Amino acid sequence: MCGIVAIVGQTAVAPLIVDALKRLEYRGYDSAGVATIERGKLARRRAEGKLVNLEKRLNAEPLDGNIGIGHTRWATHGVPNETNAHPHFSNDVAVVHNGIIENFAELRTELTADGYEFTSQTDTEVVAHLVSRELKRGADPVAAAHAALKRLEGAFALAIMFRGDENLIVGARNGPPLAVGHGEGEMFLGSDAIALAPFTNSITYLEDGDWAVVRRDSFNIFDIEGNSVERKRQQSLSTSFMVDKGNRRHFMEKEIHEQPEVISHTLANYVDFTAGTSKPLDLPFDFAKIDRLALSACGTAYLSGLIGKYWFERIARLPVDIDIASEFRYREMPISKNSAALFISQSGETADTLASLRYCRKAGVPIGAIVNVRESTIARESDVVLPTLAGPEIGVASTKAFTCQLSVLASLAVRAGVARGTISTETERVLVRALSEAPRYANQVLKLDEQIEKVARELSHYRHVLYLGRDTNFPLAMEGALKLKEISYIHAEGYAAGELKHGPIALIDENMPVIVIAPHDRIFEKTVSNMQEVAARGGKIILITDRKGAEQASVNTMETIVLPDVPEIITPIVYALPIQMLAYFTAVFMGTDVDQPRNLAKSVTVE
Numbered sequence: 001m002c003g004i005v006a007i008v009g010q011t012a013v014a015p016l017i018v019d020a021l022k023r024l025e026y027r028g029y030d031s032a033g034v035a036t037i038e039r040g041k042l043a044r045r046r047a048e049g050k051l052v053n054l055e056k057r058l059n060a061e062p063l064d065g066n067i068g069i070g071h072t073r074w075a076t077h078g079v080p081n082e083t084n085a086h087p088h089f090s091n092d093v094a095v096v097h098n099g100i101i102e103n104f105a106e107l108r109t110e111l112t113a114d115g116y117e118f119t120s121q122t123d124t125e126v127v128a129h130l131v132s133r134e135l136k137r138g139a140d141p142v143a144a145a146h147a148a149l150k151r152l153e154g155a156f157a158l159a160i161m162f163r164g165d166e167n168l169i170v171g172a173r174n175g176p177p178l179a180v181g182h183g184e185g186e187m188f189l190g191s192d193a194i195a196l197a198p199f200t201n202s203i204t205y206l207e208d209g210d211w212a213v214v215r216r217d218s219f220n221i222f223d224i225e226g227n228s229v230e231r232k233r234q235q236s237l238s239t240s241f242m243v244d245k246g247n248r249r250h251f252m253e254k255e256i257h258e259q260p261e262v263i264s265h266t267l268a269n270y271v272d273f274t275a276g277t278s279k280p281l282d283l284p285f286d287f288a289k290i291d292r293l294a295l296s297a298c299g300t301a302y303l304s305g306l307i308g309k310y311w312f313e314r315i316a317r318l319p320v321d322i323d324i325a326s327e328f329r330y331r332e333m334p335i336s337k338n339s340a341a342l343f344i345s346q347s348g349e350t351a352d353t354l355a356s357l358r359y360c361r362k363a364g365v366p367i368g369a370i371v372n373v374r375e376s377t378i379a380r381e382s383d384v385v386l387p388t389l390a391g392p393e394i395g396v397a398s399t400k401a402f403t404c405q406l407s408v409l410a411s412l413a414v415r416a417g418v419a420r421g422t423i424s425t426e427t428e429r430v431l432v433r434a435l436s437e438a439p440r441y442a443n444q445v446l447k448l449d450e451q452i453e454k455v456a457r458e459l460s461h462y463r464h465v466l467y468l469g470r471d472t473n474f475p476l477a478m479e480g481a482l483k484l485k486e487i488s489y490i491h492a493e494g495y496a497a498g499e500l501k502h503g504p505i506a507l508i509d510e511n512m513p514v515i516v517i518a519p520h521d522r523i524f525e526k527t528v529s530n531m532q533e534v535a536a537r538g539g540k541i542i543l544i545t546d547r548k549g550a551e552q553a554s555v556n557t558m559e560t561i562v563l564p565d566v567p568e569i570i571t572p573i574v575y576a577l578p579i580q581m582l583a584y585f586t587a588v589f590m591g592t593d594v595d596q597p598r599n600l601a602k603s604v605t606v607e
């Protein structure tokens with residue numbers, strides 16, 4: 001969740017570190033800090049809140065020094081203030097950390113008894129004191145770092161700097177990602193390759209349990225026992241191009257509008273629009289031979305998988321088990337050898353999703369990853385990468401990654417249907433044709449912005465909102481609720497429309513807008529009955545439907561948003577857009593921080 005950068009450089013590093021941290025701000029923005037060795041002493045600047053506050057601080061009080069470490073924080077232990085901001089110091093040692101030191105309480109007690117004073121509430125400070133104590137006991141910096149690492153339990157990425165050695169940074173990884181960047185007479189550490197892209201494309205990823213001794217002209221990687229290990233050096237595809245908002249107010253708005261294009265790119269990777277066929281894939285399993293598919297993911301990615309389940313089961317008659325990754329990893333589910341597992345993640349770094357992947361790896365099933373960041377840990381640990389071609393998604397609220405995940409899942413379901421003989425060549429052609437129309441319909445929906453903005457203005461006056469849908473529109477209702485609560489802070493729930501009468505109907509009154517996602521499909525009438533139940537209790541309905549649905553709804557609505565008539569398979573892709581736009585405009589009216597909503601981070605690398 002936090003972002004780490006370290007540079008053993010040739011010139012003043014603080015401005016370079018801040019530049020790299022900008023690319024990592026998606027990982028956390030509660031506070032930020034930089035430390036260097038300035039005229040032989042450890043020096044640091046830290047600031048609560050976003051990176052811009054740190055920049056102001058550095059403009060007022062610049063930092064000199066050719067070696068430094070930097071950090072952008074997503075708080076786990078201790079409130080987000082300057083005292084808890086990294087880097088943390090202990091005598092001659094400076095540390096930045098991403099993750100959680102699980103045995104920090106025990107270590108803190110031990111170090112306090114040894115006379116070490118804690119100035120922050122963080123778990124990180126124990127690392128600085130542990131290293132410092134080893135130095136005091138006579139170890140050299142590298143041995144001190146190694147001894148301290150051996151005491152740590154939990155998930156962490158670390159960069160450690162030492163006053164007295166201006167040509168040394170020790171990095172360590174156990175869980176959250178950390179990469180070494182190779183320069184000419186300078187070396188770097190970073191949480192991802194994007195952060196290091198302005199400096200170098202030559203990258204070595206540390207593996208779990210690795211720690212690295214990084215100097216200007218050399219680097220060595222060791223395992224926790226201190227044995228030297230070899231890790232592949234590779235050319236990163238990341239570009240130093242800093243993604244900007246173009247002429248949009250927010251990244252989220254820009255990303256919503258990019259969807260017609262990125263859905264089209266993604267689909268083109270999996271289906272042949274001209275031939276009307278799904279493309280053959282080089283998979284580590286055969287769809288025709290497996291009897292189950294396990295899907296696992298978190299948040300929005302999980303909800304895309306839930307929609308995927310409907311497609312795989314309906315089109316390919318392939319049973320799907322889908323789990324929230326944080327549940328999957330601990331519920332000790334028996335995994336059939338005759339199955340395959342797919343993990344869905346925008347960032348490819350989500351800790352729970354990665355842990356689920358490793359659980360399946362141990363169970364010996366073939367593994368595929370639907371990821372947006374191709375160089376991510378989840379991508380690297382999978383047997384096959386099925387990329388979403390959404391491009392960098394900066395807004396914390398996932399939008400274009402979601403519809404691209406849906407595009408991959410729908411295409412895969414068609415491919416599975418072909419392989420399993422559950423659909424004919426003609427049906428495949430019809431489905432691929434339908435998929436090819438998704439970008440065009442998505443574009444048409446974007447033009448409904450004025451009406452959706454008007455509805456959002458109304459929505460922003462309420463404190464609770466209910467979303468209802470059936471079939472694939474049920475997970476979409478949950479996605480609508482997730483989007484709204486995450487960026488507008490309005491409480492929202494998504495329910496299967498048929499479930500309303502089993503409890504949630506008790507909530508319905510004139511203060512509860514109910515957003516119903518109901519294209520005119522084979523179960524439309526059932527949803528209309530649920531709307532009647534809402535209307536009879538004074539609930540205010542916002543109906544998202546198509547022309548036929550609007551004609552036949554026979555219920556008074558507060559507003560009806562009429563979308564184009566679209567083929568069933570692409571409904572969730574096209575209907576995702578008004579859901580995202582509603583959340584976006586509502587958040588704008590509420591005046592919240594749309595791209596960096598409170599308490600959240602784009603990449604969740606802790607449990």
Ligand code: M6R
Binds near residue numbers: 482486
């Ligand atoms: O990077 P991932 O797709 O693995 O992230 C999973 C969730 O953290 C993510 O989808 C989150 O729910 C989004 N902020 C939702 O908009």
